[in-house]
Amino acid sequence: MVAEQINREYAMTNETLQIKKSFSVNINGLITTQFIQNGFGTGLQNRKNNALDKLPVNIMTADQNMILNPIVPLPTQKRMPNFDRLGGQPFAHHTSNPDNYFGNDIDDQMGNQHMSYVQRRNKSQFQQHNANSRDQDYGSSNDPDIWEPPTPPKYGVPQPRGIMGGGMGMGMGGMPPGIPQSNWGQQPRRQPQPQQRKPPINSVTRPPQGPQGGAVAGVKNKQNLLDKNRNYTKPWLSGAQSGENQKDVKPDQNSFLYTMYPDGNGPDSELIQMLERDVIDKNPQVSFNDIAELDDAKKILQEAVLLPILMPQYFKGIRRPWKGVLMFGPPGTGKTMLAKAVATQGKTTFFNITSSSISSKWKGESEKLVRILFEMARFYAPTTIFMDEIDAIAGARGGNEHEANRRVKAELLIQMDGVAVVSSAGANENQAEGERMKNVMVLAATNRPWDLDEAFRRRLEKRIYIPLPNELGRKQLFEINLKGIKMAEDTNLDQLVKKTKGYSGADISNVCRDAAMMPMRKKILEGKLSFEQIASLKHDEIDIPITQSDFLDALKNISKSVSKESLDDYAKWMAEFGCV
Ligand SMILES: Nc1ncnc2c1ncn2[C@@H]1O[C@H](COP(=O)(O)OP(=O)(O)OP(=O)(O)O)[C@@H](O)[C@H]1O
Numbered sequence: 308m309v310a311e312q313i314n315r316e317y318a319m320t321n322e323t324l325q326i327k328k329s330f331s332v333n334i335n336g337l338i339t340t341q342f343i344q345n346g347f348g349t350g351l352q353n354r355k356n357n358a359l360d361k362l363p364v365n366i367m368t369a370d371q372n373m374i375l376n377p378i379v380p381l382p383t384q385k386r387m388p389n390f391d392r393l394g395g396q397p398f399a400h401h402t403s404n405p406d407n408y409f410g411n412d413i414d415d416q417m418g419n420q421h422m423s424y425v426q427r428r429n430k431s432q433f434q435q436h437n438a439n440s441r442d443q444d445y446g447s448s449n450d451p452d453i454w455e456p457p458t459p460p461k462y463g464v465p466q467p468r469g470i471m472g473g474g475m476g477m478g479m480g481g482m483p484p485g486i487p488q489s490n491w492g493q494q495p496r497r498q499p500q501p502q503q504r505k506p507p508i509n510s511v512t513r514p515p516q517g518p519q520g521g522a523v524a525g526v527k528n529k530q531n532l533l534d535k536n537r538n539y540t541k542p543w544l545s546g547a548q549s550g551e552n553q554k555d556v557k558p559d560q561n562s563f564l565y566t567m568y569p570d571g572n573g574p575d576s577e578l579i580q581m582l583e584r585d586v587i588d589k590n591p592q593v594s595f596n597d598i599a600e601l602d603d604a605k606k607i608l609q610e611a612v613l614l615p616i617l618m619p620q621y622f623k624g625i626r627r628p629w630k631g632v633l634m635f636g637p638p639g640t641g642k643t644m645l646a647k648a649v650a651t652q653g654k655t656t657f658f659n660i661t662s663s664s665i666s667s668k669w670k671g672e673s674e675k676l677v678r679i680l681f682e683m684a685r686f687y688a689p690t691t692i693f694m695d696e697i698d699a700i701a702g703a704r705g706g707n708e709h710e711a712n713r714r715v716k717a718e719l720l721i722q723m724d725g726v727a728v729v730s731s732a733g734a735n736e737n738q739a740e741g742e743r744m745k746n747v748m749v750l751a752a753t754n755r756p757w758d759l760d761e762a763f764r765r766r767l768e769k770r771i772y773i774p775l776p777n778e779l780g781r782k783q784l785f786e787i788n789l790k791g792i793k794m795a796e797d798t799n800l801d802q803l804v805k806k807t808k809g810y811s812g813a814d815i816s817n818v819c820r821d822a823a824m825m826p827m828r829k830k831i832l833e834g835k836l837s838f839e840q841i842a843s844l845k846h847d848e849i850d851i852p853i854t855q856s857d858f859l860d861a862l863k864n865i866s867k868s869v870s871k872e873s874l875d876d877y878a879k880w881m882a883e884f885g886c887v
Pocket of ligand 1: 597598599600601637638639640641642643644645695752753754784787811812813814816
């Protein structure tokens, strides 16, 4: 029955092609006739005879194959894009493979010859376009669908500072003490080819690699690398915090990069450098006293995040630390400040992660980046990992989502699970200090909690609402913002507090800033002084006390930024998913 249908379809196709031939001979006649006359058709004819008998339904129209001459057999290997998904052989081609659209080289001794000039040009342009965009996005040797795992150090056993835990991929056991347990030991599915990859902007060009992949560069290169890459002072690397002379301290000795790669150079050094540069803040310097009100949130964070860092022996078993804490609420209410205050008070290293820091130019490497990031967090432990706007990283997973995004999320979920395991594993009195060193806490913030993927919501076990400031909070916000600012006697903060109902902390900061500029603005508006003259005024001349009318003017300029409707949405979400 099926065979009959195939035969019928084949006959019909042949007939159509015969008709087309009468047209196509005029266009392609020269090439095809010559081609067959030269005997090139013979093998192909055999191939037709052999292949078509065995062939599954794989007959394509002339347009799809771009073959206009019916004498020439239909290319058995050319398939419509995604054909393989329908039950053919395993799908091996990326959908952007031009062969799927333009025919592969069927074997290219004939494929291209049967294309018109326009078809050949299109194929070539398409290939070029694909190559260019792939290079732009991933570097010339990277396939976005094939992730490189972190590359193990090539310099023997690193000397980690207090790393005991490992990535989840390896579990907890099996590695000698002192070696970071992680996915780093896994066999890479694809070896990185650093020589072919384009270095990202601002990155350091690697020195020539030795036969084992190790850098040939010596101490001099190491210093150059440092100089080029860290052209600004990092207090936490230079020992400024401990009051040591900056010049006497070699920053490389303490960093994760130089622990993994003693000369600062290795397959993942660019990723690590980027993380050290853009993500780590060892000295956030925000105190809880700088934050107005939010007493409930402060208490919860102290209990959920700070105490497990300070007394890990207590937080074990059923009292294990929370896997993560989510702060949600309107924008500008102090979520980031709270996270920084936690890090400051707990004397932890602060990792500030946004969706852009684990995507953008590192497209194609984000999954590995996440893994390295958590390795670094353990290295610099105790660490607070703060994921700002987590909805952008961990939004609900959908059918249309890119494979790369799904993998990043999966890796994040695995790592978040690992954090809780490492933090709570086997703590006892004697291990207290070691446990403290290992502690990594995950804090997240969002303005759109309803967009969060359920799996992330589950792992962010504490979910705290950070609301707009109430009267007391607004008064404290004015006081904090106006610290050290000269105020006229007529200023009435209570009136301002009433007038700023519905304003966020960030809105109130803006009001104070605007009011503080009013005296200078007035001078400009008076028109008596030019900009140059104003710029040359002494500080005392322009540092005029702010009056109540300055504040009222500022309030006219700055409206509240949060809508009533969104407040209702937060309240609803809190009622449904809140957990304090
Ligand atoms: N409770 C607060 N106490 C003191 N300052 C605050 C407070 N809330 C907001 N601010 C002010 O608003 C600014 C923004 O705060 P922050 O970045 O912490 O808000 P956020 O909630 O993280 O905002 P977003 O959700 O948009 O990231 C701060 O720099 C600070 O000036």
